[in-house]
Amino acid sequence: MPILKIARMGHPVLLREAEPVDDPTHPEIRRLIADMVETMQDASGIGLAAPQVHVPLRLFVWRGTAGVSALVNPELEPVGEEVESAWEGCLSIPGLRGCVTRLKRIRFRGLDAEGNPVEGEAEGMTARVMQHETDHLDGVMYPMRMPDLSLFGFTEELARAAGSAGR
Template sequence: MAILKIARMGHPVLLREAEPVDDPTGPEIRRLIADMAETMLDAAGIGLAAPQVHVPLRLFVYRDGAGVATLVNPELEPLGEELESGWEGCLSIPGLRGCVARPKRIRWRGLDAEGHPVSGEAEGLTARVMQHETDHLDGVLYPMRMEDLALFGFTEELARAAGSVTR
């Protein structure tokens, strides 16, 4: 396994739509998934999409409880119209955070790392991570989803400002 280089905001690979994965069980895809999981954990991330490591394919890895899960060729749909705002960061936009409104609950489906169909429903942080990573597969970065850029800034400054509000 290897730690992969993470593309940063401004790199063209992050702004294009990723291609479907034909065979998730192929050796190159298995190696990519393992390397992505190692890279995500090394960077203390909670999700990582293939375009973020310069591979324009429709797959991502994410923390799932104590382990790492993979979703290949994901399809997401909102369950209901309720939105939830939350702070997001991104390994491709280091040091910054922004507040993004996203559907609170989603239904998802795709393939796992073994090529088996998987599906389910998610809410809370898992739903947010799945939506964030799927956005990467569509060439969308979270600042593009933000409605109020006053809620976008460097993590350290936002933490400092939050601390001064509570004093």
């Protein structure tokens, strides 16, 4: 399976709404999911949306506590109003991080890689990853969610600043 090229911030595919997947069991979609998983693992990511590999379809893969999963045509909704802020990175914005506020708990539904309906609730890091990847399907990148760009910077500089703050 090939490693796919990851679109970087500024590419138009990342700024448009992705199209629904008609048949998740189609061989091309199965191949895409397998290639996305391999690409995500090769890039040491924890999530990857199809638009990030230049395919404007509504699906993403992520690595969770149960291993690697795919969610096709995802729908997310809040569970409560509690939010939390945390640092995020993105394979389409290499070397940078930003502090983003997201819902702490969500409910999700969609289809798995075999076309079976899946639904459930997620919280913490899993909820954050699902929201981040679903944003990609809607043409939204995490810096667009940041009201305070002083909390956006190069990973190395942020780590250096955090290290010197602890002294």
